[in-house]
Amino acid sequence: MNIVVINAYVRENAGDAALLSVCLRQVREAFPDADVVIAGMEDAAVHPSFEGARNIGSIRRHVADGTVSLPRRLLRKALVGLAGAAAVTLPRPLARGVLRVLPAEARREADAVTRADLVVSMGGGYVLARPGLDGYQNVFFVLLPAMLAQKAGVPVVWAPQSFGPFPAAAQRRLVGRVMRRSAAVLPREDVSVGELLACGIPAEHIERAVDAGFAFDPERRIDWRARLGVGPDERLVGITARRWLPRPAQECYERELARTIDAVQATGARAVLIPQVSTDYLGDDDRICERRIAGHCTSGPLMVDEVVDYRDLKGLYDECTLLIGTRFHSVIFSLTSDVPCVAIEYEHKTRGIMADLGLGEWVIPIADVTHDRLWTLVEPLLKDPTPYRTILDRNLPGYLARARSLPARLREAV
The missing domain is CATH 3.40.50.11930 (Rossmann fold)
Structure with a gap:
């Protein structure tokens, strides 16, 4: 065949x-x-x-x-x-x-x-x-x-x-x-x-x-905390960003993310900028905009500035306490590790899938990102993620089961 x-x-x-x-x-x-x-x-x-x-x-x-x-x-x-x-x-x-x-x-x-x-x-x-x-x-x-x-x-x-x-x-x-x-x-x-x-x-x-990313579960191969120099008890907050908006709006989005990173680190947590996409194809390399975001921060965040295998990136999200995610598959990678996420929406997949999971209130359109709006969602999750995890624990298992159902549908198609 x-x-x-x-x-x-x-x-x-x-x-x-x-x-x-x-x-x-x-x-x-x-x-x-x-x-x-x-x-x-x-x-x-x-x-x-x-x-x-x-x-x-x-x-x-x-x-x-x-x-x-x-x-x-x-x-x-x-x-x-x-x-x-x-x-x-x-x-x-x-x-x-x-x-x-x-x-x-x-x-x-x-x-x-x-x-x-x-x-x-x-x-x-x-x-x-x-x-x-x-x-x-x-x-x-x-x-x-x-x-x-x-x-x-x-x-x-x-x-x-x-x-x-x-x-x-x-x-x-x-x-x-x-x-x-x-x-x-x-x-x-x-x-x-x-x-x-x-x-x-x-x-x-x-x-x-259901998005197949929910069925992605590779073996862990990297000790990310050792690689980043983060202690076992330190809270790690991941951030993914991307180029998407016209230049003035893009700069505003990046500066507001930097303000939120500063606020995260003021709580004692460590922020890490994670490049979900690192290709030069169409100039779509998250590291470029994430370097600018780091430059706007008053307290330097951790950065992953090299090309990382997609299987190893999943392991990094596993280590996070919270994710502020623009790239939506960074959100999916985190949710499947029981990590609460605030999702920044640039296409309708973000709001649609978050709503499916009962998490629609933790979504902000990328053009509307401000530190105040982000912090209203981020700060409560840093203090007590229990309500978020309760929703996730209730809705995610059935979602995962549906993500694994494609083989049966393929056999029916032939």
């Missing part, structure tokens, strides 16, 4: 790496003898595999490759886009001929998904569009491997993930077309269910699911 996991991201994004790790484990649990390959955003020449699964590269990586010049990237998008559109609309014999003219990396993914027995689009938050041409391009290239698979009669499963927003009617029509033809569509929060309904997908075809 041949299975292709599509839309994988990069391992330096710890959340997406965890989702891919869980996806591969659950695919193998469902089909122990299957040959599983990955089509993702990592260069196969640099990263030929991930946790034992061969990486073949992808159409998306080929057309967005930042190592080539902008004119060349635009040419790739135009040629692959036209060939892909022709391949999903022409009769099968002609479509196969079109796919043979694709560049080698794009052709590898196209060949893999059209010859597979099952295609699984891993969890995440990438099926969305922004206003403008880039939004159309993202939707098209994200959906293209699934459309090619469906053209060949291969079942496609969308593992638990977020969907939307889709600002244009044409985007919603395309998403609706692909999802209606998929074997399973698994949104991970209610807002995504609404987005899918707006795309014309029947309610009975939408299966509400």
